[in-house]
Amino acid sequence: KNEVEQSPQNLTAQEGEFITINCSYSVGISALHWLQQHPGGGIVSLFMLSSGKKKHGRLIATINIQEKHSSLHITASHPRDSAVYICAVRWSRAQKLVFGQGTRLTINP
Amino acid sequence: NAGVTQTPKFQVLKTGQSMTLQCAQDMNHEYMSWYRQDPGMGLRLIHYSVGAGITDQGEVPNGYNVSRSTTEDFPLRLLSAAPSQTSVYFCASSIFVGGVYEQYFGPGTRLTVT
Numbered sequence: 001k002n003e004v005e006q007s008p009q010n011l012t013a014q015e016g017e018f019i020t021i022n023c024s025y026s027v028g029i030s031a032l033h034w035l036q037q038h039p040g041g042g043i044v045s046l047f048m049l050s051s052g053k054k055k056h057g058r059l060i061a062t063i064n065i066q067e068k069h070s071s072l073h074i075t076a077s078h079p080r081d082s083a084v085y086i087c088a089v090r091w092s093r094a095q096k097l098v099f100g101q102g103t104r105l106t107i108n109p
Numbered sequence: 110n111a112g113v114t115q116t117p118k119f120q121v122l123k124t125g126q127s128m129t130l131q132c133a134q135d136m137n138h139e140y141m142s143w144y145r146q147d148p149g150m151g152l153r154l155i156h157y158s159v160g161a162g163i164t165d166q167g168e169v170p171n172g173y174n175v176s177r178s179t180t181e182d183f184p185l186r187l188l189s190a191a192p193s194q195t196s197v198y199f200c201a202s203s204i205f206v207g208g209v210y211e212q213y214f215g216p217g218t219r220l221t222v223t
Binding site: 030031033035044048050088096097101102 | 142144149150151152153154157167199209210211212213214215216217
């Protein structure tokens with residue numbers, strides 16, 4: 001069992017829909033990252049969370065430390081949001097990141 | 110700042126050949142790492158370094174060597190390439206700020222071993 005589980009693995013939606021991607025992890029963490037990777041592209045860090053909620057444009061990331069769960073939301077989704085979204089956690093007192101397998105999001109016009 | 114740079118972007122090797130993937134960062138980050146990304150596997154840590162002169166193995170170190178002679182550079186060496194090393198390789202650096210590590214990724218190197 002992967003220590004970091006993402007769901008769903010694949011998600012296809014229509015332009016304008018509200019998108020939610022989930023990430024669960026197994027032990028205490030110092031931080032959680034949401035990353036974005038476009039097809040054939042590099043990896044961009046979207047958010048780094050240790051508690052609460054962060055918002056950047058149409059993207060919102062939340063984390064519940066007690067439940068060991070984080071969500072990434074996209075409002076008013078657009079085809080350019082099509083990418084793989086990766087959750088990564090840094091265990092408490094560790095420098096290394098552990099990655100989820102990613103969620104492939106496709107937004108159709 | 111150029112951030113994290115990687116060269117080359119693409120590379121094709123024959124089995125048994127050796128090569129070095131270059132990684133550099135100009136942000137004075139102490140922590141650098143190499144990952145490989147394979148379909149269905151997510152990103153896996155190959156080697157990492159917590160500062161110049163210090164390296165350690167990650168999750169999948171076999172077949173790879175690293176060195177860290179300067180803060181800026183962290184090259185990854187494949188001594189004798191194998192088809193199982195066909196992958197996309199990402200270099201990353203991070204810095205401890207405000208109690209957490211901020212992570213920066215390079216653009217990746219797509220390696221094919223035939």
